[in-house]
Amino acid sequence: MLRQARVTSESGAGVSRRPRTAAPLTREGIAAAAIMVADERGIEVVSIRRVAERLGSGTMSLYRHIADKDDLISAMVDQMTGRYAYPDPEGMDWRQRVHALARTDWRMFLEHPWMLDATSSVAPPFGTESFAAMEWALEALEPLGLEPHAAARVIMTVNNYVQGSVRVVLGERGDGQADDPGLNWQRRLLDVDLERFPRLRRLVRHPIPERGRDWFVDGLDVILDGVQNRGRAPA
Known part of the structure; x- marks a missing residue:
């Protein structure tokens, strides 16, 4: 009887087996799966249930690692920030570093537009990768001798500029191509009667270079x- 019971157990007869995921669930793996959903369908469709389906797992299993949807989005933002880490600042002055920061964020938001809504819908802190990015930015501004809150305002202003510029580009073309918004705006107004608005008419008729300008x-x-005028750094 003992041998028969062992054989029955080994053969699986009468034993209910639940399907297992290919790998153990982790917070990082859950965030990566959620990022794939957002890349394909947008942040608005991301949910614990959809991510669980993506992973072939039960919803409750994800709750061992993720508290709720806000926590999931925070994990997504932090992981994406790590993927677009700022470059080694060796040899860069403060201004070059801010340019590098802006270009890196520009590329991230264009390649993953859902990040625009994700970073505004969930309040920070997001995690260690986001902290590292903020530390990098604050260090970049140290030569200016700004007070900490003034430096934070600079970073926020640059970030708002980057996000606003990306939204303009996505709205203009819908495909993320970085056409010059000023040039597009000028073209649309060229045939409009601006007789009553002389300054605006002069602006519209003033030529903007078609090439060689990085708006x-x-x-x-x-x-x-x-x-720079607020800080103490040389020009």
């Missing part, structure tokens, strides 16, 4: 010129 960098430099 994103130009706008960022306007911000950084003001930042």
